[in-house]
Amino acid sequence: MSTSSDYAGALAESAHRPLTRSDYNTLSLSALGGTLEFYDFVIYVFFAAVLGKLFFPVDMPEWLRMLQTFGIFAAGYLARPVGGIIIAHYGDVIGRKRMFTLSIFLMAVPTLIIGLLPTYASIGAAAPVLLLVMRMLQGAAIGGEMPGAWVFVAEHVPPNRYAFGVGALTSGITGGILLGSLMGILINTVYDTQEVADFAWRLPFIVGGAFGLVSVYLRRYLEETPVFRELAARRAQAMEMPLKTVLREHRAACLVTAAMTWALSGAIVVVILMTPSYLQTWYKIPAKLAMEANCAGTFMLTIGCLVVGWACDRIGTRAVMLIGWGGLGLSTWWFYGQLPGTTESLIWGYALVGFFVGSIALTPIVSTRAFPPAVRFTGLSFAYNMAYAVFGGLTPVLISLWLKHDVKGPGHYVLALSILGVLMAFVPMSSKGYKAA
Template structure:
């Protein structure tokens, strides 16, 4: 893209009345596809955790310890998110959104492919789990940069009147990675016998994820730098000091707002989507097949919900959608958890309903991206989002496990409490307004 074409695109990006054009749809589709594949690569590990535990740790290790270490390696990916996000976002605010956006998916695809090719403990001993840990750390660093980077990249490309729809659709693409991982895991375990899964078939989803991720890296070469960053570079307004230093000094309110919103998001995703299938089986003795089918429907309605929520924010405003959405999550979470185990039909449809209102998580990036000014937007969003998700996303399963010893309704109470927090945050000025996507004209 020539300098003149870039300038023309930047000048027209927020032209009054402009709708999504072919360039916007290409940007949105390639970004969403990459987000789907990258999140698939990140979560596919959890669907094969039992198999990985048996293959990458000593056979004579107690089962509980093997599972603990397996999930410990999974958790390492979450712990690496803040560091990876800060580093990738730092260079995203200095060198450009596109370069870091492409780098993040490469850092996810390559380790995923390597995991699919790793020798097991039986072949190389203790080096096997250490290599697995190293790959998970790289994946965590990548996802820490991908999600904030994707939201900023798309938000700075699209016209203001389609901002919510674009960010909501991108979020739907990212959450679609969970659905894709679930469907692939079901397919592998249906098509292959348990012995075949343990022997070789477990490698297939990782190799596929790595290959498709590398294809997505190639496709992102056809994306263009955001008009906002191009303007900043042309006007020499790119962050000159360490961006995270600026946000810690000047944007502490925005950090708190985005961090608390992320806590609400993490509760909805971790509890309703990731934790509940195990909860259904352990507490309510729901057959695994039924629990996974219901979870697949809930993930599908979550994906649809993100698009609907994004569309609605462009029509009636972010605050109104947050109030309706978080209020709906509060009501439907109690409807779902109090009706358990119920009938198979009621379980599936109640789970699908609460999944739809989990789609309110799309308001989190919609409100959060504009909470920071353009020169430090990537770093501000990445720092607040990843720090909060690492803390609350990691602590949530522990909190629920302990709480369930006292109250089987713990998941409902936890989700409801965070939904109330979401309602409170919706009433703050920052929920409905913030910095414009484009920087103010230079005096």
């Protein structure tokens, strides 16, 4: 059995080592799984209109059908805290790897089932109920996947590459949105409207579920994190439920994580998920152009996450928070202020904002460090998922109400959250908050 001094010596020796082949394998497999899992979660958005017509009565008013369709989508957000807390609890008790693999399995299977579900015309009211159940299972899975992935990678990479590792993983996860967008464009390009309604809508879900199961198999080759192995060797896991420890001893870390998550959820939901529809509805921008601009923004988001992680390891987290969130605020103010603009300004402006949306990688970089190893998974998962359920769920409603009075409302909302992100850089935190434990 290793001793504490042995462990400390090993840490000191590896603190400034470069990334090894094993580290890159861990990052690659983790990012691939995150990409596929987030693709499975968001692909629903790109086919919401089709699903609404297939899983609800044909004589239902359009507004009510879409309300119920997006209500089922929102149910995935509401299920996140429950799944996150349960998966994280066992991740802190029996191991990160097992729960990391379980989360993607719980996402892949419901996604595959959605692609095979009978519609309302076949089984009546049971169709939307089954769709709701599958979405809730997906929500529970994503609630455990993202915090689990961040913790898994953070505890594998050397401290001097910590932020890059977390940033690279976040880049992979957000790549799932880009993949979903590209799949939506592909399906609607290859098939006509009737073919999409008849069968083609199923393909993205079946493909996503199948590749998700492949990712489950590949994750078998990942190793348990060194930090958890050391905790197990020293029997350092909390004897009580990890959540009780988090609520009693780490409330400040929870508040920091919640605030950072608010900024993250606002940037993703407004800039990446809602803006294509906003451009079409309020500025009459053609759907194809709106989706092309969105793809440019989402691609630059994945690049931005990498740059943020790289920069944090070199100039410090606080400096990157000021630059990243400040850049998001300024680029958002310019982009939404000049709409509708020209075709070139739309695409390049969306790409610029998307790059600074990469500042969302700061949320896991800061928050994962804020909790000690024994309750890290539980603390991050609880604070992140509770905040995302509230802010992610309320943001579309808030933006819809804001637009009645201010057409630039989405830009102003993201600007306000960018200012929150800048202010978080000045929050007093212990050194443990900015150095890998």
